Amino acid sequence: MSAAIEVLDLRKSYGGQEAVAGISLTIERGEIYAILGPNGAGKTTTVEILEGFRTRDSGSVLVLGADPGSLGIHGSAWRNRIGIVLQSTSDAAELTVAETVHHFSHYYSKPKDPDAVIELVGLTEKRDAKIRTLSGGQRRRLDVALGIIGSPEILFLDEPTTGFDPEARRAFWELILALKAEGTTILLTTHYLDEAEALADRVAVINAGKIVEIATPETLGGRHLAKATISWSENGATQKQISENPTHDVIEIAARFNGDIPELTVTRPSLEDIYLTMIGGRE
Template identity: 60%
Template structure:
């Protein structure tokens, strides 16, 4: 492990996992600091969920060293497991119980749980607290899954596609919850396909493709490093729109100002988004397909 391991909630070196002839995780290294919100991004089948399952101790690894909250997840005790919460892609709550019954029941598994009524409110299920789970919508069931992930007051929270099925308002409410948990010192590992969500929440992220990390860093730094070209658009005097992709947009605007003698009609400068960078890194951008 690294010399800084005592500062890390998650320390992974050389992680590998195969399923028969398929290599799902191919030598991943990760260091996630305590209190950090860390994103794992990648297309389906990239190895994100397998990595999260190994961190939780629910899947064995084939090779590599893994330390989570100071212990190897493969040999984690019950006390260790109580310190880590997880929200899986698949719902796990019993359909016949009500929301309140379920949250109170799961709270009993932990030595120092959060208040069940508080958690129900945090995920926005106050009005359906006495509804049976089988009567909930898909988005409401997903919110319940989040409630069960945080009820134990975890030091580490693993979130695997947590906002799938959320409407925009529910997603924003969930973002507020994640920020509040991070402010309390909870370490959060988030997998998501929503690039806007990653940009809104994470301190750092890793982009995973074919079981390997292809880029890692702060969202802004990744945009600067891999989003090399901006698009400068303007309107010509004859009314025709024009656009130029360039790595030196300031120079392009200066040239246009000289040509127009001042104001540039319809000027916009668009820099690459995190989504543009993600698609390029994972080989899914239109530019890479040409």
């Protein structure tokens, strides 16, 4: 089976400014793929071209084997197979959660059970609440409910957890991982590193419309190869040692202490350190 999404040398300018400057990527079926980058890096423009909302200037795009820029009469059949969670919306304020999810289920040929979806996103207690009374996090979960109601093969999530508290974010991640377990391909944009790290199989870091690197979260920026820093306390002062072979070095140090090393830590550069270096936020 072909890849879920294939993008080759995608470009899009607004008023002479190149928002997307030659992006290429391939997303396999069943994968969670994160596009990570600062605000204005071109994440939303890229995703909205893939969703069929925006036109492109050049490059080729295939989503489920079809070009979202020229769907014609096949648009409806194609949209039946994808789910879209847009950035913040404030529509349908007067409808209830249950009314909205049930209504949207009629648009699709193989909808999930609306009540099961409401349960899955954790809104069962709010099912009869008007949408305008929902908190930001609850609203976002409703957005996801509407995105997945049609049993999509690909789910697009554009900055899904912006404005969430940490607990709501954890719950949301669980939900996304559950969808992956069902086989859904997920394309996620985010500017949260921990989100990409917790969810993504692969991460594309983009900056100023270009891909800086594509890697797994563990290997991004050569992070797994980076030297470790060993830190401990000795003679009343903090000692540091940069090490290529920390296990060996720690055993050596331990020998001097006859057991426990005081205040021992072994660290590698965090994803954040790597990322900030990549997008030029440091140095």
